[in-house]
Amino acid sequence: GGDLGGGTPQEVADKPTKGLADVVAASTALSDIDGKAGRLFYRGYDIHDLAGRTTFEETAHLLQRGSLPSRAQLADYGAELVRGRALGTLVERDIPEIAERQTPMEALRTLVSLAGAEDPDKDSNAPEANLRKAARLTAQQPILVARYHAARTGATLPETDPELSIAGNFLLQITGRRPERRAAEIFDTCLVLHADHTMNASTFAARVCAATLSDMHSAVVAAIGTLKGPLHGGANEQVMRTLEALDPRGVAQAVRDRLAAGEKIMGFGHRVYKTEDPRATHLRRMSEELAEASGDDTYYRMSREMEEVVFAEKRLYPNVDFYAATVYHYLGIPTDLFTPVFSVSRMSGWTAHVIEQHADNRLIRPDSEYIGERDRKWVPIDER
Numbered sequence: 554g555g556d557l558g559g560g561t562p563q564e565v566a567d568k569p570t571k572g573l574a575d576v577v578a579a580s581t582a583l584s585d586i587d588g589k590a591g592r593l594f595y596r597g598y599d600i601h602d603l604a605g606r607t608t609f610e611e612t613a614h615l616l617q618r619g620s621l622p623s624r625a626q627l628a629d630y631g632a633e634l635v636r637g638r639a640l641g642t643l644v645e646r647d648i649p650e651i652a653e654r655q656t657p658m659e660a661l662r663t664l665v666s667l668a669g670a671e672d673p674d675k676d677s678n679a680p681e682a683n684l685r686k687a688a689r690l691t692a693q694q695p696i697l698v699a700r701y702h703a704a705r706t707g708a709t710l711p712e713t714d715p716e717l718s719i720a721g722n723f724l725l726q727i728t729g730r731r732p733e734r735r736a737a738e739i740f741d742t743c744l745v746l747h748a749d750h751t752m753n754a755s756t757f758a759a760r761v762c763a764a765t766l767s768d769m770h771s772a773v774v775a776a777i778g779t780l781k782g783p784l785h786g787g788a789n790e791q792v793m794r795t796l797e798a799l800d801p802r803g804v805a806q807a808v809r810d811r812l813a814a815g816e817k818i819m820g821f822g823h824r825v826y827k828t829e830d831p832r833a834t835h836l837r838r839m840s841e842e843l844a845e846a847s848g849d850d851t852y853y854r855m856s857r858e859m860e861e862v863v864f865a866e867k868r869l870y871p872n873v874d875f876y877a878a879t880v881y882h883y884l885g886i887p888t889d890l891f892t893p894v895f896s897v898s899r900m901s902g903w904t905a906h907v908i909e910q911h912a913d914n915r916l917i918r919p920d921s922e923y924i925g926e927r928d929r930k931w932v933p934i935d936e937r
């Protein structure tokens with residue numbers, strides 16, 4: 554033991570993979586990635602067949618309840634989502650103060666935790682209770698983001714419009730204007746594209762928590778805290794900050810300089826995809842469309858240039874966060890709400906994973922490789 558410099562083939566094979574790369578940590582029927590071919594599936598449906606044709610509400614139903622809904626099922630599920638939007642008194646009361654003291658992702662972590670205290674099914678992990686909680690959490694997440702934003706800006710929050718989808722209502726409440734039909738469609742597609750993604754860090758965190766038979770709100774709070782980091786969901790905000798900081802005429806050189814200095818360029822690279830992320834294909838297209846419609850395509854053109862340079866220098870492809878940044882920007886979403894938007898969508902996947910984990914549970918408790926000193930002699934405190 555303790556020898557880190559090689560060892561027998563078995564010892565080498567037993568060595569942990571840093572960051573658990575290629576380790577299969579769970580079985581799931583929710584999503585599947587082919588990293589070499591650049592393909593993503595939700596419950597067997599190709600993301601390219603879902604994006605632009607299936608709404609976020611249908612996608613959430615697919616993940617949480619197992620099937621693309623019929624019209625009748627969608628009407629029932631939609632009504633459950635509308636009812637589920639209502640926030641409890643504790644959350645309502647504390648939003649203003651939380652909005653003053655916490656950044657958006659911190660606030661969501663706090664507010665979802667508070668919502669857990671008021672959930673009618675708070676003391677149950679029964680399958681039916683978890684389905685109801687999953688719908689409520691999915692319905693409440695966009696409302697929490699909108700309420701937080703209204704509280705910090707002092708804006709009056711527009712009432713949700715029963716004619717609009719979750720995507721449409723979110724744009725309405727964040728921008729204060731009824732979104733154009735195409736803008737709502739594009740944002741809806743963004744939510745579909747972000748809904749689930751196998752054992753990404755936040756979903757893994759949710760499953761570890763759920764596997765102790767803890768409750769769904771606790772698991773989702775763990776996931777929100779994990780999504781917040783810049784190596785995961787926080788990257789979309791960082792992409793926009795990079796674009797804002799760059800001189801549009803000096804993009805290529807600036808990116809080369811950053812890479813030469815060993816800096817990571819946010820929005821590029823992926824643990825699993827070795828080719829283009831299929832979600833980025835859709836997001837690039839939507840970014841281009843919105844850029845043209847906006848009359849100022851500077852950020853889109855800069856993004857294309859960044860993409861070319863990063864590929865030429867590093868053979869890295871854009872991930873989901875790269876073009877999501879400009880799409881959200883053109884839709885009028887404030888930059889510091891980009892990661893919360895990710896959570897609005899991923900809530901559908903996290904909750905589905907908790908349901909799946911509880912359906913066939915075993916405690917998730919991996920091993921670690923000890924690399925510290927051994928057999929040390931204990932010394933009394935006065936002799937240290």
Ligand code: ACO
Binds near residue numbers: 572816867872873874
């Ligand atoms: N910019 C520059 N170089 C990069 C980047 C990048 N964005 N990503 C990876 N590399 C380089 C690394 O420096 C490393 O080079 P080396 O072998 O010379 O040391 C090599 O590519 C492998 O990268 P790792 O960081 O080891 O890859 P890992 O699988 O651990 O990390 C991750 C994947 C975290 C996504 C990484 O690519 C990264 O940090 N990207 C930027 C942050 C980002 O966009 N995150 C969002 C990911 S998608 C999501 O969460 C929704």
